[in-house]
Amino acid sequence: MTYRMRAAFVTALITAAGLGVSAAPASAKAPAAPCAPESTVHETLPNGTVWDLCWRMDERAGLILENVSVAYATNPEAVQVLQSIRLAQLNVPYDSGDTEYNDLTDYGFGGGDLETLKSEDCKGGSARTGSDGSAEPRRRKVLCVSAERSGLAYRLHSYDFPEGAEEPTETIYSKQGHDLVLRAISKVGWYEYVTEYRLQDDGAISARLGATGDLSPGNYYNADQGWPIGKGARDFSAMHYHSAFWRVDFNLAGKGKEIVEQYDTRTDGQGEMAAKLTTSHQTIAKEGSFTKANQRWWRLASPSSKNADRHRRSYELVTEGGDKYEGHPETQPDVTFTNGHACEMFATGNADPECPRRQTILDFTSNNEDLKDPIMWVRVGFHHVPRDEDQSPMPLHWQGFDLLPRDFTAQNPLTPDGRKDVNGQPR
Template identity: 70%
Template sequence: MRTTAGAAALITLAALGLAASPAQAAPAVPACTNSTQVKETLPNGTTWQLCWRMQEQAGLVLEKVYVASKRYPQQVQVLDSIRMAQLNVPYDSGDTEYDDLTDFGFGGDDLETLTGDDCKGGSARVGSDGGSRPTRRKVLCVSAEPADLAYRLHDYDTRGNDKIYSKQGTDLVLRAISKVGWYEYVTEYRLRDNGTITARLGATGDLSPIDYVNADRGWPIGKGARDYAAMHYHNAFWRVDFNLDGRGKDKVEQYDTKTSGQGEMTAKLKTTRTAIAKEGTFTKKNQRFWRVLSGTGKNSDGHARSYELVTGANDTYEAHPETTPDVTFTQAHGCEKFATGNADPQCPAKKSILDYARDKETLTNPVMWVRVGFHHVPRDEDQSPMPLHWQGFDLMPRDFTATSPLTPDGRTGVNGKPRE
């Protein structure tokens, strides 16, 4: 486990009480500059508003991301920006490795023009491709797509009546496609009507016809055991810059749950938090999560607004130190743009997240770098075109609103322990 030296003492959840105070008015939503706006209201009444643009290396960038709902109609900021920060692709043979963003790029000439079924049922938006000689093309797909069941409750009231509350969820989906070599990558953000943001990268295209290897580092593709497609990794990084409530002063906390004795029926568990005060790299383990919380903004219950990092399937590539941490928190600096291969002349010594975190700066404007690994062991079904495979993570609201933004009218009075 990696932790920062500047972490505060552990505090139990029982000590997390906050004095109730009304939510503060959020700053006004700024207009987009040098980019294009998306503002869409989903069927359940949630409205997402944001700016988007294409950057030559990173591809799709979302900025100034705000959310509102029928229950909580004021637009409140979640993110300053979110984008891809690197795609490291080392091959198991040890003979080939690429940094797809900094070596090639997801924007400019490598950004695909949307056509065919790329944006079926959605709106293909025209914008600059972000290249050194920018062209305006259909490069962003915006669509509303059915999501999982948002909630389901069979409720019984005091008079013996019962009612079923059931609602289908909807996602606002923003999608761009980049072609790098034989692979085609789908950069996708799903903005859910419950406030969750899903960031994910899809890979499709073709297996590289030049990357066939010996049996111990490949998988037999085609007839018999003659051709072995090379196994390789996709180490994807995202750069997430929060700005909860649009006020800055965000903070970072880590939560860990451990066994602390035996109860009457089962083990007792104790959850503690650690304030992450300084830059550092961190590794996921069972019963651990991180959240970024506003230093000033609170919901109407008086609780600090925050978003929690939720990690899913993840296969760590351990051959590089910079691909080992699951998450890195650093102080925001404009020249720290990419997780690896950073070449901004404004900070020549800062080549990777390890360099960014090494200063152990105090976090007053934290940036979260998330790494999600995928070991691609090819299979016969990857021919051709290759079916999409996905890797990514969720940013889930935690106390961002006092109750769910999708709460139905019949349940609005439920907030806290029911009173007799």
């Protein structure tokens, strides 16, 4: 018996503390994204950063962002970052081995499973109306757009020595950051999932999947595979995995064909006070899957687009400690790089007839093609061991990753006037 039926009474309570967006400074302008006005997000954050993008809903993938570009008050010309970013699967196997779901390809985050937003779901923001992505689309309020405080962006207590001065000049630079937040909610069975993208005013992008709703009332096992959430040693709610995949297609400066590089740091002898560390990198030339190791990270660099310092623009993948589900080979790699093929849209359960025999990301790499214009597939896992506090509704828990700009601009795009001459080793 399946418990992916629509629950009758659960409503996720998701409150996004937001603030209004400010008018764009005259110096920071981004061109409108190439999509219909109702599918365009053009927002200026309080620090002057302008994000432009298109959004749409897909019946299975849910919220998709496309043609994402950014401009800054200090770098007013808009530069494209992403061609698209989307969820590519949510694999949910239960520890009993008797139950497993692929929520995107079996059910979908759009269409009938996409929730119509209520006022509490988009507090401080605006709920956008658009197609829900179903075969016979309905127009509803399905996307929350808000600008939210992100906390301290930087703080510097500076001691400067003007020429001829006997005492230093002290200045404190401090700035609060803000994020442009795009959020959609999907209800699959008893769970309610929050697809969220946070576009930060320093150019970073956070992709997150939140889970709330209710624990499945039909999945209770023993102490080895569940956690007691009823009175005493009874009612062992089932432990299970959430292996979430994202499909990321960069298009840095609209040029594409990014170069994938892997960086590794290792100890290399001893210095006067501590061990020496050496960082080396290699270019990933072929399609393939990769796993994290201590002090390992990846970046995608433009082969031709450079910042004002003549350094190649790039974005770095920053992943947190996601649990690895070892029951399937395709849920074990942390990141997979493939060439872009239109029929390769889902990391598992990819059933497009244009892609015969290409069901998973491992199939996508089986031809060992030269990597020419990479798609990055990111997996982040979470082993959900229920707790008493998950009843009810279940508090939101998150999994995801960050895309961090590396040399995208020559300086911090939020640099204050008093630090604009600091570029390279101070003389």
